[in-house]
Amino acid sequence: MPSREVLDALKGALGCDQVLTDREDLLCYAYDATADMPRHLPEVVVTPRSTEEVVQVVQVANRFKVPIYTRGSGTNLSGGTVPTRGGIVLSTLLMDKILEIDHQNLTATVQPGVIIQDLNDAVACYGLIYPPDPGTVTTATMGGSVAECSGGLRGLKYGVTKHYVMGLEVVLADGQVLRAGGKTVKNVTAYDLVKLFTGSEGTLGIFTEITVKLVPAPEARRSMLAVFKDLSSAARTINGIIAAKVIPATLEIMDNMTIRTVENYARVGLPMDAAAVLLIEVDGIAEVVAREAEAVARVCRENGGELTEARSDADRDRLWAARRAALPALAQLRPTTVLEDATVPRSRVPDMLLALQEIAAKYNLRIGTFGHAGDGNLHPTILADERDREEMQRVHQAVDEIFRVALELGGTLSGEHGIGEAKKKYLEWELGPAGMDVLRRIKQALDPDRLLNPGKVVD
Amino acid sequence: MGIYGGLDGVREEIIKCMKCGNCLAVCPIYKENKREAASARGKVQMADAILKGEIGCTAGIADRLALCLTCRACVAACPSGVEADQVVLSARAEVVRQRGLPRAKGAIFAGLKRRKLFHAALRVGARLQRLGLARIDRDKARPRFPIGLDTRRVIAPLAAVSLRQQLPSLVGGNGAGLRVGFFTGCLINYLYTDIGQAVVQVLDHYGARVIIPPDQHCCGTPVMVHGDAATARDMARSQVNVFSAANVDVIVVACPTCGCAFKHNYPALLEGDRVYRERAQGLAAITYDITELLVDKLGMGSNPPGSGKSHTVPGTGKLRVTYHDPCHLVRSQRLKVQPREMLRAVPGVSLVEMKAPDRCCGGAGSFSLTHYDISMRIGARKAADIGATGAAVVATSCPGCRMHITDVLSRHGMAQRVVHPVQLLAEACRAGSGVGGERGTAHG
Ligand SMILES: Cc1cc2nc3c(=O)[nH]c(=O)nc-3n(C[C@H](O)[C@H](O)[C@H](O)COP(=O)(O)OP(=O)(O)OC[C@H]3O[C@@H](n4cnc5c(N)ncnc54)[C@H](O)[C@@H]3O)c2cc1C
Numbered sequence: 081m082p083s084r085e086v087l088d089a090l091k092g093a094l095g096c097d098q099v100l101t102d103r104e105d106l107l108c109y110a111y112d113a114t115a116d117m118p119r120h121l122p123e124v125v126v127t128p129r130s131t132e133e134v135v136q137v138v139q140v141a142n143r144f145k146v147p148i149y150t151r152g153s154g155t156n157l158s159g160g161t162v163p164t165r166g167g168i169v170l171s172t173l174l175m176d177k178i179l180e181i182d183h184q185n186l187t188a189t190v191q192p193g194v195i196i197q198d199l200n201d202a203v204a205c206y207g208l209i210y211p212p213d214p215g216t217v218t219t220a221t222m223g224g225s226v227a228e229c230s231g232g233l234r235g236l237k238y239g240v241t242k243h244y245v246m247g248l249e250v251v252l253a254d255g256q257v258l259r260a261g262g263k264t265v266k267n268v269t270a271y272d273l274v275k276l277f278t279g280s281e282g283t284l285g286i287f288t289e290i291t292v293k294l295v296p297a298p299e300a301r302r303s304m305l306a307v308f309k310d311l312s313s314a315a316r317t318i319n320g321i322i323a324a325k326v327i328p329a330t331l332e333i334m335d336n337m338t339i340r341t342v343e344n345y346a347r348v349g350l351p352m353d354a355a356a357v358l359l360i361e362v363d364g365i366a367e368v369v370a371r372e373a374e375a376v377a378r379v380c381r382e383n384g385g386e387l388t389e390a391r392s393d394a395d396r397d398r399l400w401a402a403r404r405a406a407l408p409a410l411a412q413l414r415p416t417t418v419l420e421d422a423t424v425p426r427s428r429v430p431d432m433l434l435a436l437q438e439i440a441a442k443y444n445l446r447i448g449t450f451g452h453a454g455d456g457n458l459h460p461t462i463l464a465d466e467r468d469r470e471e472m473q474r475v476h477q478a479v480d481e482i483f484r485v486a487l488e489l490g491g492t493l494s495g496e497h498g499i500g501e502a503k504k505k506y507l508e509w510e511l512g513p514a515g516m517d518v519l520r521r522i523k524q525a526l527d528p529d530r531l532l533n534p535g536k537v538v539d
Numbered sequence: 540m541g542i543y544g545g546l547d548g549v550r551e552e553i554i555k556c557m558k559c560g561n562c563l564a565v566c567p568i569y570k571e572n573k574r575e576a577a578s579a580r581g582k583v584q585m586a587d588a589i590l591k592g593e594i595g596c597t598a599g600i601a602d603r604l605a606l607c608l609t610c611r612a613c614v615a616a617c618p619s620g621v622e623a624d625q626v627v628l629s630a631r632a633e634v635v636r637q638r639g640l641p642r643a644k645g646a647i648f649a650g651l652k653r654r655k656l657f658h659a660a661l662r663v664g665a666r667l668q669r670l671g672l673a674r675i676d677r678d679k680a681r682p683r684f685p686i687g688l689d690t691r692r693v694i695a696p697l698a699a700v701s702l703r704q705q706l707p708s709l710v711g712g713n714g715a716g717l718r719v720g721f722f723t724g725c726l727i728n729y730l731y732t733d734i735g736q737a738v739v740q741v742l743d744h745y746g747a748r749v750i751i752p753p754d755q756h757c758c759g760t761p762v763m764v765h766g767d768a769a770t771a772r773d774m775a776r777s778q779v780n781v782f783s784a785a786n787v788d789v790i791v792v793a794c795p796t797c798g799c800a801f802k803h804n805y806p807a808l809l810e811g812d813r814v815y816r817e818r819a820q821g822l823a824a825i826t827y828d829i830t831e832l833l834v835d836k837l838g839m840g841s842n843p844p845g846s847g848k849s850h851t852v853p854g855t856g857k858l859r860v861t862y863h864d865p866c867h868l869v870r871s872q873r874l875k876v877q878p879r880e881m882l883r884a885v886p887g888v889s890l891v892e893m894k895a896p897d898r899c900c901g902g903a904g905s906f907s908l909t910h911y912d913i914s915m916r917i918g919a920r921k922a923a924d925i926g927a928t929g930a931a932v933v934a935t936s937c938p939g940c941r942m943h944i945t946d947v948l949s950r951h952g953m954a955q956r957v958v959h960p961v962q963l964l965a966e967a968c969r970a971g972s973g974v975g976g977e978r979g980t981a982h983g
């Protein structure tokens with residue numbers, strides 16, 4: 081237990097209502113969405129409502145040298161919010177105000193606890209969108225997604241969270257409040273601090289205000305589904321579309337294992353023997369969209385893809401149903417679902433898919449792979465049962481190998497889920513000793529007492 | 540062993556949870572208080588911790604498990620197909636097994652912060668006595684089973700004469716039609732007798748014979764959701780006896796919670812009972828919601844009530860009706876189109892959908908009593924959605940939702956009439972075929 085003094089200080093600062101200490105509550109902040117990760121209970125959970133209250137919590141943490149684990153909705157997949165060293169969990173969920181929508185400068189300023197979809201709903205009436213759309217848009221917070229630099233289905237054309245964060249208010253480990261960036265499109269004042277904090281996974285500071293860029297909603301879109309008999313035709317199609325100078329908003333792939341599972345689960349009409357399906361969506365100005373859709377359809381056909389085009393919203397829903405069913409269908413096969421996000425350059429996607437099939441065979445595991453083929457970000461999904469220790473051992477070996485192959489193919493450990501606790505041990509493979517040293521020095525400079533999310537990313 | 544025999548019965552559900560948090564987006568309670576412990580994920584993880592011995596069945600666990608409407612919104616959103624409501628119910632039963640039932644009244648009245656309600660609840664007690672229904676009292680005059688109203692925050696005036704006293708035990712059909720056993724449920728029997736009258740009139744109109752077994756009693760859900768599996772099991776057995784003896788072709792209910800009792804809970808409660816298991820399953824297979832029976836089995840859609848006087852509002856010509864989906868109908872029984880089809884068949888009705896018609900109204904039986912504030916906050920969202928439709932009538936196929944929505948609307952100064960769809964249909968039948976007013980008392 082933290083000393084009475086810590087609890088008293090927190091209660092004094094925030095009031096008793098915003099400080100949870102019952103074991104029953106603590107238990108509910110001991111996990112996040114990461115599979116195969118034991119619970120670690122914090123000693124106290126605080127729910128501040130303002131920047132000032134966050135500062136006060138940080139001051140208490142500083143005074144008593146207690147760690148702070150900042151938490152949004154706890155949907156990250158890398159153990160980023162699990163309080164592995166106890167201490168304080170700081171939940172941002174009560175800081176959920178959209179502070180401003182500036183439709184002249186095309187920006188929105190929000191508190192960190194705002195849910196991504198709520199921001200989208202609020203800007204829709206201005207004909208604007210906030211493009212980053214992780215699978216968890218309806219649950220994840222803006223703070224969590226900025227801290228993870230989340231991607232999503234539209235990454236290929238629209239980029240990821242870091243391309244939208246323009247300004248941040250950050251409470252630093254010593255309790256100072258930093259404001260960096262702002263509403264200007266151009267800003268080269270000194271180091272790019274906004275980029276430094278984006279993707280920092282709660283280890284360098286606590287965001288209390290976030291200003292993001294908005295873009296006009298596309299006026300038209302066209303969706304297509306193409307079924308392929310062999311993987312290499314699907315791969316040629318992916319590269320052919322880009323070569324035809326079309327950048328689709330969405331270019332998703334599902335492998336045979338996923339196709340079969342989806343078909344068994346949702347009966348959406350996919351051929352069970354298909355090697356891969358691509359879900360492609362182009363969006364933008366109507367005339368351009370029509371031309372792009374034509375080009376995509378041509379490339380698909382040239383490569384032997386069997387094409388279905390959506391003619392209506394209902395059609396589109398049907399095509400998307402297959403992709404949406406991917407995770408649920410796989411997840412229902414076995415109790416434990418290990419979702420990875422190793423990422424390779426687009427041209428190496430077919431190599432990665434083949435390697436994944438080999439890894440599945442080698443370790444005798446069921447791995448379904450789907451994901452964002454357009455940006456090389458695949459989600460090999462390993463299905464297992466955490467009660468079977470021997471099987472879990474094979475899962476761990478397979479995961480090691482997946483990362484090794486991704487790096488060999490010129491890729492990266494994480495396309496969008498972050499390092500957190502779960503992928504820390506692989507970090508040096510990618511960054512080498514010099515990279516690790518830089519990480520450590522940044523951490524040392526900003527959080528010398530290791531108060532912010534200790535144990536995550538870098539020690 | 541089933542889910543009520545111990546947490547082991549839901550072990551697979553618990554292990555299936557991948558903690559993805561999808562349920563956070565839809566849980567009405569979590570939306571209001573943003574506490575992880577209120578979400579489906581939180582409750583499933585608590586159950587997991589109990590199973591693994593990381594925490595006992597503490598009073599704090601009981602309090603947190605109480606925060607569930609069993610609305611199944613989480614189940615519908617869950618990629619892994621986790622039946623979180625079943626986990627909650629099973630865990631509640633486990634808590635009761637280990638800790639005993641909290642002093643019933645204490646639990647019920649604890650949430651009663653408002654005097655007005657407190658008085659309303661007491662008034663019910665008084666009236667029940669006047670009706671000759673002894674309350675569960677220390678030792679004397681204990682009825683065989685508690686009745687559902689004990690655990691409800693009752694705001695509608697209690698019927699002077701209960702439905703089963705108003706109606707004979709056999710109505711209509713000239714000896715030929717489908718033999719329909721009507722399970723009335725407590726809310727319809729004691730409060731909303733108008734729904735019960737409408738059910739009987741409409742079934743009569745469509746040529747069915749309605750049998751109302753006099754020995755029926757509360758479906759047992761209120762006891763079951765509070766974790767008293769033992770009593771719930773006794774009640775299930777008794778109900779199975781009553782309806783097996785009634786010799787009916789089908790059983791009809793107009794309360795979705797009672798429907799779930801017959802369709803799902805009795806078979807689950809009696810799973811380990813060699814004698815009763817199959818009989819419960821047999822009854823489950825012939826149980827229909829009234830909207831389901833009329834639309835799917837009696838072909839009401841192709842044979843709408845006479846085109847007599849249609850409903851009109853002065854100036855508009857059409858009666859704007861919006862429909863609220865009761866959780867226990869739309870998700871537990873997957874009945875979404877039938878009630879709407881029924882409403883569309885009523886001459887003069889124009890159905891306008893509200894935003895998120897299937898979002899829980901916040902009533903959830905006794906939940907509104909024990910957690911009044913949060914229940915009202917959930918209801919406020921529903922009131923806003925109803926208001927935005929401009930409808931004059933809210934139809935909902937559940938007496939519990941009707942009660943809660945009526946309360947919520949009145950608190951927001953809104954005057955919409957709240958009815959069960961079968962009532963509008965009955966009105967149309969009366970207007971068209973001259974079925975005539977309510978039936979008189981024919982039976983004690
Ligand atoms: C089913 C599923 C699908 C997913 N799909 C995608 C996807 O398509 N793309 C993708 O990128 N991710 C995806 N994710 C991962 C996850 O949803 C995202 O990373 C999400 O943005 C996390 O948001 P959160 O609010 O849940 O953050 P949390 O999990 O609560 O926190 C994540 C990290 O951010 C830190 N943090 C939170 N708030 C703050 C703050 N205010 N200041 C500083 N640090 C903070 C935390 O300390 C932690 O390190 C998926 C997850 C699941 C379970």
Ligand code: SF4
Pocket residue numbers: 555556557558559560561562563579580583613616617618619620621623
């Ligand atoms: S949606 Fe289902 S799997 Fe996901 S956290 Fe909720 S209960 Fe668990």
Ligand code: SF4
Pocket residue numbers: 565566567568569577578579582606607608609610611612613614623624
């Ligand atoms: S059943 Fe409803 S109230 Fe209960 S956890 Fe699920 S969504 Fe929440």
